[in-house]
Amino acid sequence: MTARPVSTYSIAAIDRRAKQMGVAVQSHWFSVGSVVPWGEPGVGVVATQAFVEPSYGPKGLYLMRRGMGPATALRRLLKADRRSEVRQVAMLDAKGRVAAHTGSKCLPHAGDLEGKGFSVQANLMSNDGVWPAMASSFSKSRGPLSERLLSALEAAEEAGGDIRGRQSAALLVVSTSHTRQKWKGRLVDLRVEDNPKPLKELRRFVRLGQAYDHANKGDDLVAENRFSEAMEEYGMAARDAPEIDELRFWQGVTLLDKGRRKEALPLLVGAFRARKQWREVFACLPSYGLLHVKEDVLKAILAKR
Numbered sequence: 253m254t255a256r257p258v259s260t261y262s263i264a265a266i267d268r269r270a271k272q273m274g275v276a277v278q279s280h281w282f283s284v285g286s287v288v289p290w291g292e293p294g295v296g297v298v299a300t301q302a303f304v305e306p307s308y309g310p311k312g313l314y315l316m317r318r319g320m321g322p323a324t325a326l327r328r329l330l331k332a333d334r335r336s337e338v339r340q341v342a343m344l345d346a347k348g349r350v351a352a353h354t355g356s357k358c359l360p361h362a363g364d365l366e367g368k369g370f371s372v373q374a375n376l377m378s379n380d381g382v383w384p385a386m387a388s389s390f391s392k393s394r395g396p397l398s399e400r401l402l403s404a405l406e407a408a409e410e411a412g413g414d415i416r417g418r419q420s421a422a423l424l425v426v427s428t429s430h431t432r433q434k435w436k437g438r439l440v441d442l443r444v445e446d447n448p449k450p451l452k453e454l455r456r457f458v459r460l461g462q463a464y465d466h467a468n469k470g471d472d473l474v475a476e477n478r479f480s481e482a483m484e485e486y487g488m489a490a491r492d493a494p495e496i497d498e499l500r501f502w503q504g505v506t507l508l509d510k511g512r513r514k515e516a517l518p519l520l521v522g523a524f525r526a527r528k529q530w531r532e533v534f535a536c537l538p539s540y541g542l543l544h545v546k547e548d549v550l551k552a553i554l555a556k557r
Contacts, residue, residue: 257281257359257376259288259301260414263386263404264344265370266428267397272439273344274425275299276401278451280414285422285443293437294346294430296322302340302358302375305333312343322351340364342371346428367391372404378412385411398425398440398458405451421450423458463493467503474506482507483515497526505534508553509543521556 262277275289275297290309291297296316300308308329315325322343330336330353337355342364344350352364352371362375365387372386389407393400401423409418425440442457444450470485486503493499504519523530531554537543538550 257302258304259284259299259340260376260416261372261374261382261386261405261408262288262299262301262342263370263372263390263401264297264299264342264350265390265397265401265404266344266346266348267400268348268369268428270397271428272397272425273297273346273348273428274397274401274423274440276405276421276423277301278405278408278414278418278421280416280419282420283443283445284420285424285445289422289424291424291426291438292317293427293434296343296345297424297426298344299342299371299373300339301373302355302362303335303338305335305339308339308341312341316343316345321345322349326351326353340373340375342373344369344371372408374408376415378415382408382411382413398423398461401425402451402455402458405454409451418448418450420445420447421454423454460493460496463489463491463496463499466492467499470503471506474510474512477510479507479510479512479515486519497523497530500526501530501533505537505543508545513549517553517556520553524556 258281259277260279264275266273277284277288287304287306288299288301290313292313295313298309298312311329312325322345326343337357339355340358342352348369350366350371352366352373354362354364358375361377361380363383364373365383367387370390372383374383385407386404390400390404393403422443423440427437431437444453447453466485466489470482473482489499500519501523504516508516
C-alpha cells in the first residue's frame with residue numbers, strides 16, 4: 253500500500269456533443285499525472301486517488317472495455333481490495349455513466365459528488381465545500397471540455413483547496429469513439445510535475461496545446477491548397493502563442509514550399525528576428541528535401557532583416 257495520500261481533488265467528465273471524456277487533477281504531490289488519471293478512447297476514464305492504488309486505472313478500463321458499467325466495475329474492484337476504506341476512485345464510461353467511491357478512512361475533508369456526465373472527488377481538503385464548488389463550476393461552464401475541467405480545478409482552489417497546498421496537476425482528454433490507431437484518440441495529455449502554481453502552469457500548457465493544434469490544422473489545409481483557411485488557423489496559432497517563434501518559422505516554411513512567398517515572408521522574417529539561428533536552419537532545409545525553392549529565392553529571403 254502507498255504510505256501517503258497521493259491525490260487531493262479531481263474531476264472525471266464527458267462532453268457527449270464533442271465526443272470527448274477526460275480527467276483533471278491537482279495535488280500536493282510530485283507528478284500526480286503519472287498516478288491518478290487513466291483513459292482509453294472509446295472505453296472510459298478513471299481517477300484513482302487518496303491512499304492510491306494505481307491498478308484501479310488499468311483494471312477499471314479493462315472491465316469497461318469488456319462491456320461492464322462503471323458502477324459494476326467499481327464494485328468488483330472494491331470487493332477485491334483489502335484496503336478499500338482508504339481508496340477514492342471515480343469511473344466514467346463512453347456512454348457517460350459514472351460511479352464513485354470515497355472510503356470511510358480517507359483523510360478529511362473528503363467526499364465525492366456525481367452529476368450528469370461527471371463526478372468530482374476530493375480528500376484532505378481545507379473544508380467540505382471544495383468538491384461541491386467543482387461540481388457547480390462544471391455544471392455551469394460552457395466551451396471545450398479541457399477548459400471546463402481546468403475551470404473546475406480552479407474553482408476547487410478558490411474554495412480552499414488542499415490543506416497541504418499545491419504542487420502538481422494533470423489533464424487527460426480522450427475520444428469517446430474507438431479508433432484503430434489509439435494514439436489518435438488521445439486528444440490532450442498534459443502534466444505539470446512540480447510547480448508552486450500548477451494550475452496556472454497547466455492553463456498555460458492548455459493555451460500552447462491549442463496553438464499547436466491550430467498550426468497543425470493550418471499545415472493540413474496548406475497541403476490541400478486551402479490557403480485562406482490555413483492563414484486563419486495560423487493566425488489563431490499566433491494569437492494563442494505569440495511567444496513561440498518556432499510556430500511562425502514552420503508556418504512560413506510550409507507556405508513558401510507551396511509557392512506562397514507573400515504570406516510566408518513576414519512569418520519567416522519575424523522568426524529570424526526572434527532568434528537568429530532560424531536563418532541557419534532555413535538555409536539547410538533544401539538540402540534535406542524539406543523546402544523546394546530556387547537558390548536565388550532562398551538567398552533573397554535570408555538577406556531580409
